[in-house]
Amino acid sequence: MANLQLKALRKSFGDVEILHGIELEIQDGEFIVFVGPSGCGKSTLLRCIAGLEEITSGELFIGGQPMNEVPPSKRGIAMVFQSYALYPHMTVAENMAFGLKLAGVSKTESTAAVLRAAQILQIEPLLDRRPKALSGGQRQRVAIGRAIVRKPGVFLFDEPLSNLDAGLRVQMRVELTRLHKDLATTMVYVTHDQVEAMTLANRIVVINQGRIEQVGAPLELYHHPANRFVAGFIGSPKMNFLPCALVSATEAGARVRLEDGTVLSAGADARGLAEGTPLTLGIRPERLLADMVMGEGTAKTSVIVAEHLGDTVFLYVQSPGGTGQLTVKAQPENPLRTGDETHLHFPAKHCLLFGPDDQTLPRLS
């Protein structure tokens, strides 16, 4: 049981600064997910918390204790590595008991702890096997078991599911959620997969280029992204972005002109910005409507490809007046086919506007 505090944490490798002052508080018992593109510094941040990397400047507190100078084994943490990092020359039971053995825990006590962890993860029949004789999913469980046995205050997971196949990943995701409920221990989880982040986290920390972009509950990030990066990173398929220019802004909303000249309204507060300011309009694929008929504020375009998935249809349409493409997530009844002409409808209250600095303009609805 422990909370974490990161204060202006910086990390440099030589002259290159990877983390630029991370400020974060993690509550006791929370499931926190660090998410971001590869190379954004999320794994480095986790390794700083684990003590596998020295912190260049700033402070780290675990359970209220300053931890900058404390070695990994004394931080009250346990870590699950992306590659599992099991000891290949030891059996599953020995793997799990290794930490306790080093700590000088008595044999009976450690055997009991290993058995308990094995029960939680349902790997009791595997205890006498070597890692070589296990499947990927089983190895992953052993790696988690090795972490549980240590009874840490904080669990650290470094992309633990990225080596598993899709089906197993979904299964392990559910088990991790269950494990978190059972153990009620603080968990910090790193992933580049926003689906994992959305499904596992109490709170998500979106990191980009060594900076925290936004911290919040999964749905908060989904519906109220702080900036264009978060809006584009969270959600699958990705949010559609269209360049546009401000026509007028009132307290009722903003009117913007798309590249093809279509003028439409968005439920965002753009007052204070000059007319003609270049903005970006963002709308999620499930909110964008593709119709056969024209209407008020619709933009005419054509369907590049229609993908039928049974329960939904993904329509990839030409961006009106632009070269890019937009994604529309439509109902299976939608009659549009590849090559058809269509009129895009942008419901005002689902349109986000991003200013010239890529920050989200305040929403009105």
Add this chain to the structure above:
Amino acid sequence: MAIVIDKSQRWRLLAAHAFLILLCALVIFPLVMVVSISLRPGNFATGTLIPETISLEHWRFALGIPSPGPDGQMIKPDLPVLLWLWNSVKVATISATLALFLSTTAAYAFARMKFVGKKAALLGLMLMQMFPTVLALIAIHAIFSRIGHVFPLFGVDSHWALVLAYSGGIALHIWTIKGFYETIPAEIEEAATVDGATPWQAFWRVLLPMALPILMVIFLLAFIGAIIEYPQASILLRSQDKLTLAAGMKQFLYPQKYLWGDFAAAAILSGLPISIVFILAQRWMISGLTSGANKG
């Protein structure tokens, strides 16, 4: 299972086999030759491959078994071949163990730790190994002669001097082991560190067990190197009873008399410890010790 084979393939197969058999014959020939010489009466380097009469006189000599002289009296061989063999095994075992210990720990530092001058040190080690030891023979003799004034145990004509000299030539071993360590994911040791292991425990209990095959190879190489080494042994050892087999065997060959038969028997003897160590070490030279650590 069986892949359909073109007819021309048969001739290629035949040719390949013929080539391989020829190659084997070429490799085995010197060995057969030496065995033949050791079993031939008299000391002749040339003769038929299969001796017409078999005589054990050279083997009696090499094994120190008295044989009847011209006057019928039993004569004890004048050179202590078995003692030399024992000296060789002793020096080789101790120096190979020492070399293994030094090179595994040094390689660990080079592979996993960060320190100033790492690159220069690695390169320096390599460069120094490039020069044949023979070039430094005089220096080595001078150094050990000087050491002997202060620590007689390590002076000239002591086995410990030889052990020390042999244990120094580990640059190549360090490079080899370092290369092997680098194939082992650092995450495993990091996991051990998080589990509470000190750097030494991570090295000793996690890394070394995985590196066992390469350690065996290095031990074997160091052991063979020490058994067959001649130049340093010949200048650092002087007394008859201290010589290693490689150094001692020189005494069979002098301009007035070439004792080819005795030499051949002793040469086969010197191959025995190497073969035994190889057979023992082979048990651990297995692949796949690290499999299962990662996703696989």
